[in-house]
Amino acid sequence: MxxxxxxxxxxxxxxxxFWWPAETKFEIITGAILTQQTSWKNVEIAIRRLKIHKKLTPKAIYEIPLPELEEIIKPSGFYKIKARRLKNFVNFLFENYDGDLNKLSSLDESLLRKQLLSVNGIGKETADAIMLYAFDKLSFVxxxxxxxxxxxxxxxxxIGYERVKxxxxxxxxxxxxxxxxxxxxxxxxxxxxxxxxxxxxxxxxxxxxxxxxxxxxxxxxxxxx
Ligand code: SF4
Structure with a gap:
């Protein structure tokens, strides 16, 4: 109480x-991955650059060569790791759900969380942020x-994550x-x-x-x- x-x-x-400020589900997911260990201001710059280059869709991230992606998201910090994480997520999405976020989000909550956590680079906080803000699932961050x-x-x-959640x-x-x-x-x-x-x-x-x-x-x- x-x-x-x-x-x-x-x-x-x-x-x-009014969180999460974004135009699409994929923008929220991208923001959740890029915000790890950096300020939101830097994430906004990286997202703006992705939009300018017309790369803020799962298909565009799937197809873009890794070095090019790294260059675009450089302002987000730890850009090599984060570019790899974004790639990991879209590869997972295309390999298992035809690149369709709606198919992924139609899973029940516990399976969806397990699936997100299976992606290399997506930890509990990021998975829950994606669940809650991108997919409107009851999952406290x-x-x-x-x-x-x-x-x-x-x-x-x-102090254990799951217990506090x-x-x-x-x-x-x-x-x-x-x-x-x-x-x-x-x-x-x-x-x-x-x-x-x-x-x-x-x-x-x-x-x-x-x-x-x-x-x-x-x-x-x-x-x-
Ligand atoms: S410890 Fe934190 S929550 Fe408590 S009064 Fe101070 S600022 Fe507020």
Missing amino acids: KIHTIYKILLNHFGKQ VDGYTIRIFSRLGLINE RIFETNLPKNVEIYKEYHALIVELGKNFCRKIPKCLYCPLKKRCKYANNYDATKKIGKKN
Whole structure:
């Protein structure tokens, strides 16, 4: 129940985040792969370049030579690894689903997740982001911010991905829009307040936060910038 209450507080504070900003399912998948270990700003540049070169479709990525793809997505950082991961995904899509994202997304949730995780370079967070934002499946996304924030709040003491994911999924209404917004709101809180050195003084969760209460947020932690 508290997990849901926190969602309402964050939504009230930040407003709707409208994730994931993209024109197509494949753009979301590409963004989910490119965003690993880099800022969203760099991903946006790489995606814009893919669009300019008319390469933001599964078929175009399937056909493009690897060095050319690497060059286009260079601004996303770790571009050689990410180009290979994009290739891995589209190769998997063409070998198993005729290159058709709708065929892939028609699988039931647990099989779809297993299939995504079988692609070299797609880990749990990326698979869940694809499930939720590209395919509208009920699959909560856990990231580093989620673990940090909810550990500090005192609501989780588990750090295993699957366990944390289960805590959210069993304490929230089964609603894809809530899952989408909640993850986006967690990222917003993590970027603005619950950083490595937290800015508790202005945090909308400070009254409910074990970490802030233990350290007296108003005196010792939390200058805004
Ligand atoms: S009060 Fe501080 S520690 Fe707690 S969630 Fe907010 S920023 Fe993080």
